[in-house]
Amino acid sequence: MPSTTHQCTGCQCNGGNCTFNVTTGKCQCQCQDYVFGHQCSLGQNETTVNIDTGSIPTRKASFSLKIDTDYLAEFEDLESSQSQDLIKKLEKQLEVLCKQAEPQAYKTVKVTKLSSGSVVADSEVEYTYPNDENKIQFLNTQLEEVLTEILTNTSNINMISEAFGYKTVELKNVSVPKPQIENITGLEPYLNCSGFANYTAEIANGQWQCVGPCKTNPDYCYQKGECQNDIYKGPVCR
Incomplete structure (x- = not known):
């Protein structure tokens, strides 16, 4: 729409933008x-x-990775500098991989515990339920399988291994709880x-x-x- 910097007065656009149209010589609402x-x-x-995404229950999955490196007593405290160094390094790699499962629904991934046996990192990933029945069913029925495939893929495991100085990395398990949102109708309380x-x-x-x-x-x-x-x-x- 041709417009200039003419000032439009008396133009009631109720939230829209008022612009001057050179062709008609009038102000118009966009x-x-x-x-x-x-x-x-x-x-x-x-x-x-309108969906209150902050209130909708998320779809979570838990998994554990075994990293063949020395376990330190400081790992008992997740806030210790040694724990934070390992966690930040691992979460950076996991974010890239967990997004692959469902990029638009991905929310966050975090390491929740470090335990001995080399180093076993328990982690939890969250996905937001989207306004899409097909994607909701994917998160409910296929997420565990897809995450397992991603976290056992040789190239992906090698990527994590490289970040830790080429230490051996192994997926121990993936588990998902019963979904809190079973289908698209479960979103109704969170929309208006x-x-x-x-x-x-x-x-x-x-x-x-x-x-x-x-x-x-x-x-x-x-x-x-x-x-x-x-x-x-x-x-x-x-």
Whole structure:
């Protein structure tokens, strides 16, 4: 859209940007996503849902790696400088590998305990449940197998080994608990459609989305007008 630095006054865009259009000689609103109209007050029938990702239970997996190096008494304290040196070195390698399982859902990985037997590092990786039924089922049913394949892959093990001066590294086990989110419906308590008036959350194509009242109530205008989703007032007939 051709625009200049003209100052636009009296332009009510309700969260959108007001710009001067050289072609028309008028100020126009550039609306945010899923919003349209000359004042950015009308919403599309489907919008993205708001998800409180910080409250959703994560998908966790635990595993242990045996590193063929001397065990130090200082490893009893994870905050000791010797422990921190080993942990930071190992977590740097594990982050790269654990992301491979599901890059978009990956959250964090941390070493939780160091014990003797050479050095056995118990670790825990977390993945965030996404708004996607297929990925939720992947995390619930395939994560253990995929992580095992990644952490036993020769190239990946060699990468960790190199970081520790080519010491032998061996995966001891991988375990996952029972999932707290069994399918896409389990996300419902953690989402809302409060951004737009009268929008409700529905599942479509394996994902939650916010649906406008004109779609959920197609006969709202009784065929005597066009229903529009006013994002502040709710459905209106034009």
